[in-house]
Amino acid sequence: MKTAIKYILLSIMILTSYSISAQKGYADKINQSNSKGQKEGFWKEDLKYQITETYYHNGLKSGIFKAFSKKGILTCLGEYNNNKETGTWYYFGDYGHLMMIQKDFRKNTYKTPLEHHAQGFCSFRCYCTTYYPNGNKKSEGIMLFDKDPESDFTFEYGEWKYYDENGNLTKTRVFK
Structure with missing residues (x-):
C-alpha cells in the first residue's frame, strides 16, 4: 500500500514538472521579434483600456485577433491578413452580448465627397450590422472608414436600414 502511494506521488510530481516546463516553453514563445526587430508570432499586449492577442508575420498583423476588457471579457474577435481586416469581425458589449458585426472589407471605390474628411x-x-442587447438587429448598411473601422471617423454610406428593439424596420435612409 505504501509503495502504491509513493508511486502515485512520484507520478504526480513528474507530471507537474512536465506541466510547468511546458508552460515555461509556451511563455517564451509569445511577444517575440524576428531578426529585423519586427513583431513575429503570437503577441499578448496589455494596453490602457484593453488586452489584445494578435498574430504577426514580418511585423504585419496576420491571423486571429482578440481584444478583452480589463475584466477579461471578450470585446472583439476578427482576423487580419497583411495588416488589413478580413472576414467577419464581431464586437461584444460589457456583458458579452453581440453589439456589432462587420464584414466584406474592401477598398472603397465610392468617390463621394465627405465634407468632414480631409481627403x-x-x-x-x-x-x-449593429444589434440591440436583446439580440435583435438595430441598423445595417455600408460603412466607410480610413484606417480603422472602430475609429471616430467612420461614415454611413448608401442605404441604411434602422429597426426598433422588436426587429421591425422603422426607417430607411440614404447617405451620399
Missing part, C-alpha cells in the same frame, strides 16, 4: 473620401468600406 474628401475614405479609403475602405465594410458592411456593418
